Amino acid sequence: xxxxxxxxxxxxxxxxxxxxxxxxxxxxxxxxxxxxxxxxxxxxxxxxxxxxxxxxxxxxxxxxxxxxxxxxxxxxxxxxxxxxxxxxxxxxxxxxxxxxxxxxxxxxxxxxxxxxxxxxxxxxxxxxxxxxxxxxxxxxxxxxxxxxxxxxxxxxxxxxxxxxxxxxxxxxxxxxxxxxxxxxxxxxxxxxxxxxxxxxxxxxxxxxxxxxxxxxxxxxxxxxxxxxxxxxxxxxxxxxxxxxxxxxxxxxxxxxxxxxxxxxxxxxxxxxxxxxxxxxxxxxxxxxxxxxxxxxxxxxxxxxxxxxxxxxxxxxxxxxxxxxxxxxxxxxxxxxxxxxxxxxxxxxxxxxxxxxxxxxxxxxxxxxxxxxxxxxxxxxxxxxxxxxxxxxxxxxxxxxxxxxxxxxxxxxxxxxxxxxxxxxxxxxxxxxxxxxxxxxxxxxxxxxxxxxxxxxxxxxxxxxxxxxxxxxxxxxxxxxxxxxx
Amino acid sequence: xxxxxxxxxxxxxxxxxxxxxxxxxxxxxxxxxxxxxxxxxxxxxxxxxxxxxxxxxxxxxxxxxxxxxxxxxxxxxxxxxxxxxxxxxxxxxxxxxxxxxxxxxxxxxxxxxxxxxxxxxxxxxxxxxxxxxxxxxxxxxxxxxxxxxxxxxxxxxxxxxxxxxxxxxxxxxxxxxxxxxxxxxxxxxxxxxxxxxxxxxxxxxxxxxxxxxxxxxxxxxxxxxxxxxxxxxxxxxxxxxxxxxxxxxxx
Numbered sequence: 001x002x003x004x005x006x007x008x009x010x011x012x013x014x015x016x017x018x019x020x021x022x023x024x025x026x027x028x029x030x031x032x033x034x035x036x037x038x039x040x041x042x043x044x045x046x047x048x049x050x051x052x053x054x055x056x057x058x059x060x061x062x063x064x065x066x067x068x069x070x071x072x073x074x075x076x077x078x079x080x081x082x083x084x085x086x087x088x089x090x091x092x093x094x095x096x097x098x099x100x101x102x103x104x105x106x107x108x109x110x111x112x113x114x115x116x117x118x119x120x121x122x123x124x125x126x127x128x129x130x131x132x133x134x135x136x137x138x139x140x141x142x143x144x145x146x147x148x149x150x151x152x153x154x155x156x157x158x159x160x161x162x163x164x165x166x167x168x169x170x171x172x173x174x175x176x177x178x179x180x181x182x183x184x185x186x187x188x189x190x191x192x193x194x195x196x197x198x199x200x201x202x203x204x205x206x207x208x209x210x211x212x213x214x215x216x217x218x219x220x221x222x223x224x225x226x227x228x229x230x231x232x233x234x235x236x237x238x239x240x241x242x243x244x245x246x247x248x249x250x251x252x253x254x255x256x257x258x259x260x261x262x263x264x265x266x267x268x269x270x271x272x273x274x275x276x277x278x279x280x281x282x283x284x285x286x287x288x289x290x291x292x293x294x295x296x297x298x299x300x301x302x303x304x305x306x307x308x309x310x311x312x313x314x315x316x317x318x319x320x321x322x323x324x325x326x327x328x329x330x331x332x333x334x335x336x337x338x339x340x341x342x343x344x345x346x347x348x349x350x351x352x353x354x355x356x357x358x359x360x361x362x363x364x365x366x367x368x369x370x371x372x373x374x375x376x377x378x379x380x381x382x383x384x385x386x387x388x389x390x391x392x393x394x395x396x397x398x399x400x401x402x403x404x405x406x407x408x409x410x411x412x413x414x415x416x417x418x419x420x421x422x423x424x425x426x427x428x429x430x431x432x433x434x435x436x437x438x439x440x441x442x443x444x445x446x447x448x449x450x451x452x453x454x455x456x457x458x459x460x461x462x463x464x465x466x467x468x469x470x471x472x473x474x475x476x477x478x479x480x481x482x483x484x485x
Numbered sequence: 486x487x488x489x490x491x492x493x494x495x496x497x498x499x500x501x502x503x504x505x506x507x508x509x510x511x512x513x514x515x516x517x518x519x520x521x522x523x524x525x526x527x528x529x530x531x532x533x534x535x536x537x538x539x540x541x542x543x544x545x546x547x548x549x550x551x552x553x554x555x556x557x558x559x560x561x562x563x564x565x566x567x568x569x570x571x572x573x574x575x576x577x578x579x580x581x582x583x584x585x586x587x588x589x590x591x592x593x594x595x596x597x598x599x600x601x602x603x604x605x606x607x608x609x610x611x612x613x614x615x616x617x618x619x620x621x622x623x624x625x626x627x628x629x630x631x632x633x634x635x636x637x638x639x640x641x642x643x644x645x646x647x648x649x650x651x652x653x654x655x656x657x658x659x660x661x662x663x664x665x666x667x668x669x670x671x672x673x674x675x676x677x678x679x680x681x682x683x684x685x686x687x688x689x690x691x692x693x694x695x696x697x698x699x700x701x702x703x704x705x706x707x708x709x710x711x712x713x714x715x716x717x718x719x720x721x722x723x724x725x726x727x728x729x730x731x732x733x734x735x736x
Contacts, residue, residue: 440557454577455576
């Protein structure tokens, strides 16, 4: 790439890689003035034509939120967030007419997906993925619904589910993450604008990966997505969530809530690739990502598996968790968190063992480069009732350069003596020796880093569905461009 | 093939090489011998372009081009290969994948078609067989937990796959038992050819029993103090470096 005498320069060039997906799309948005009070909540609820019980539910959450304080126990540093400075509703105008098919979708929206390399048309045809695309808080395209409908599978936007399947929504919404669970979950419950809903009926194995692409667009619009996935007895579903966001200067707040429920013998595999705008190389801008994701294995022999690849966002606060209530239920958490430049990630999981013979596996890989700070924070709790529970935890950190940090904070609480717990942790560094060795075999620094990092993450990436795994490998490489030290 | 003129190299501000002159023609094998700390590995790293090995004077022409202008990976793609004295362990990276990425990076650079998985595997098996290397090693993380001999054989395998024009082997013979030494020697001999040049860096004469060099140079104190035919290696073996260094001091 350059002569050896200035390969430090090379390293800087590599770390200074700009966000490849930065752009803002000009779509006529219907946005309410900034600020948050009960009227904002009422406006959103009215705008979405919601039933009275849901408005009450939102207001209850809002009042709860007012009494709560922002949590600051995570190893994250950011200026105070002014919750009154954001606008809480924004929808592309063309949505009012409701597109009946892709042809009716705003061509500019489709263009955005094209830039991201996710052309909807091709995706439908080639990947066989039903895409419920969330663009600026409102779903603009839902596909494959008819086919799924034949099997009794419901896959639609949360707004639509509230209208079409109110009983299911009412039965399950907020039962895994209650409105008062935490500061961000309460905020989300009050002002969520849309999200995705999936219900897999008894005994049905969902024949395709369900997929949602999230995207923040209009400036200063916080994203408050709400996702609810229910796998009824003996059913199976694999759900993919992936996001990228346009480049901008101001910090954006994102506080999503995801709830998963598995009944007897059911399984949900939930995979995420998160690539929100991480801020520039000086730490300016970037998304604040405060997410509450939790799954409840309510049934016997049920399973919930989280796989996440987190490469974006300036701030990540996220702990996808499992409540292992049913006997013999299984929880899994596979995570890769890549932080570069001034990104900060505090992420991990909670495995709460309640039922007998419940098992959980945690594999967390943190990669830090530049001035980034990456923290694994996890809780494994074995309740008194959880006879024969088992947990295996592995936390590995990889450092690139000497300005970044990696931290591991595992909490273990065991109240039943029959539990088996294993915990392993390592910290390593990409050395100059390794890089030179790769270079001397003809590989560029970028390729070498990508290869070493992908090797480091393999255990996690191999849990992703095929089409995501390839994308994730590329993403990991792109995210670390310019990071070698 | 390789023309080194008055090359001086410093590491951390300390001059290690003090004006090396060395010309290697295509088809030749040169051995560089010398006592510990004489600058042999420094020469190897400087030619491969390692960061921190600062060229403070002189020039290196490789196939008529200024070698020092090129980045390490460009040098590798142009056919310069460095066999490491201490091959590096890379956890998580499977040897086979590493070898495939490297082979195809070099092939791409040469404008050759990349090898697909099947052709690649066929070629690797063929080359590994010649080196009596267990294929299982290639399915493990690169060099991780390999014995000294396994690491060195792996270096020679990489060399065989990359088909370099100029191979610099830095003490590839150290840490090898006598059988492994013969196998590695055979591997080097197979690479000999009219278009290739090989620079063997070694402490001892014993590798030279298997690979007969066209020329032998003795490097001491950052300079080549004596050059000669393969006989010179035997002289070193019998008398050590002492006499010729004393000779130099007198002169």
